[in-house]
Amino acid sequence: MKARRPTRPDPRPERTEALRLADGRELWLRPVHPADAGPIAGAFELLDEDEVRRRYLHPVKALNPEYLDALVRPVPGEAFAVVAAEPLPPGEALVGALARLSRDPDRDSAEFAILVSHFVSGQGLGIALMRRLVEWAEANGIRRIWGDVLDENTAMIALAQVMGFRRDTSPESPNLLRIVLELSPPKKTRRR
Numbered sequence: 001m002k003a004r005r006p007t008r009p010d011p012r013p014e015r016t017e018a019l020r021l022a023d024g025r026e027l028w029l030r031p032v033h034p035a036d037a038g039p040i041a042g043a044f045e046l047l048d049e050d051e052v053r054r055r056y057l058h059p060v061k062a063l064n065p066e067y068l069d070a071l072v073r074p075v076p077g078e079a080f081a082v083v084a085a086e087p088l089p090p091g092e093a094l095v096g097a098l099a100r101l102s103r104d105p106d107r108d109s110a111e112f113a114i115l116v117s118h119f120v121s122g123q124g125l126g127i128a129l130m131r132r133l134v135e136w137a138e139a140n141g142i143r144r145i146w147g148d149v150l151d152e153n154t155a156m157i158a159l160a161q162v163m164g165f166r167r168d169t170s171p172e173s174p175n176l177l178r179i180v181l182e183l184s185p186p187k188k189t190r191r192r
Contacts, residue, residue: 021123027096029128032081035091037072043095043117078103080136084125096120099129101137108143126159138183146180148172
């Protein structure tokens, strides 16, 4: 991974972590904030059609205001979103990457989504974002995370392979793969 990783993982998925990219830029990996709505909407306009299609699985011209509001105001315990942004306060920082996790109705699993802009792609952000999603999932009792990925999205498929996801066919479409990561059950502490 090209982004710097702490030597000991911090058990708090809600933390802010400074990442130094291979090209020397520094980004903050931090939970999304409501003030990020404007910068996320602005960054979305800079994405090319292929980036949007690989993330949303179909063309999207603009982010729906209700969707954007839900994204920047995740319901505690039900959803989590993290951004890779400039080292500036939320609302002022450009957002280069975003990942979210939404708990399924069964409560044991959650769907993930990751979008890394071409402006910062290829520098290890996908893995850093996915690790943060996994930390949050484990801290919240989720046993598996999953996502549907276009079979042509080689970057996401490679990330999934590195992270240990299994690949299944998606029930949604023959050109989609469902990637699934089984998480470790929570460790039980002994009482003395």
